[in-house]
Amino acid sequence: ADKTFVRQLHVTKNYLWRQIMKCLRPRYGAASRQHEIRELVFEAEILYDRELFGQCRKVLERAENLAREFECFAELLSVLSWKRKLTIQTSTVGDHRHVLLEVIEQERELINTLLNLNQYNRLSAGIYDLIDKAGAAPEDPEVKQQLALLENAEVAKSINARILYY
Numbered sequence: 001a002d003k004t005f006v007r008q009l010h011v012t013k014n015y016l017w018r019q020i021m022k023c024l025r026p027r028y029g030a031a032s033r034q035h036e037i038r039e040l041v042f043e044a045e046i047l048y049d050r051e052l053f054g055q056c057r058k059v060l061e062r063a064e065n066l067a068r069e070f071e072c073f074a075e076l077l078s079v080l081s082w083k084r085k086l087t088i089q090t091s092t093v094g095d096h097r098h099v100l101l102e103v104i105e106q107e108r109e110l111i112n113t114l115l116n117l118n119q120y121n122r123l124s125a126g127i128y129d130l131i132d133k134a135g136a137a138p139e140d141p142e143v144k145q146q147l148a149l150l151e152n153a154e155v156a157k158s159i160n161a162r163i164l165y166y
Contacts, residue, residue, distance in 0.1 A: 037063050037075040044082055053090045060086065071158050073114050080107045116157040120164035123149055 040063035047056035067076035
């Protein structure tokens with residue numbers, strides 16, 4: 001019996017690790033807005049599978065409002081994906097295209113905001129390299145593009161991007 005335990009120690013270790021993490025989720029997850037939004041998306045998924053589309057839409061609206069308010073962009077992308085799926089499932093032929101295009105446009109705007117934030121993160125991570133490059137080769141298109149991000153705070157499209165700007 002001892003040899004079996006030793007040979008399966010990795011299985012036991014993995015099991016214990018999953019159990020410990022499962023016990024810690026309520027304590028740490030509840031404090032996170034991202035976790036709250038993911039839970040709402042999970043609820044929406046259950047409602048969708050049960051074909052309770054009206055309730056599903058309401059839960060997705062709550063999740064979307066929270067995600068927008070706290071700039072939880074990854075979660076917002078998930079919410080918009082479910083909104084698109086729900087729209088395809090529930091829209092009538094006449095308004096289907098209009099409503100679907102609205103959701104797709106929201107996704108495009110979100111992706112642009114994420115790209116903007118990514119640019120500021122890259123700029124923040126390499127600011128000293130940029131300063132060195134700007135002094136040596138200000139005509140470099142990549143350097144010009146990054147320096148343009150520093151010209152005006154209005155270019156930053158999210159709170160996190162504005163924090164990185166300053």
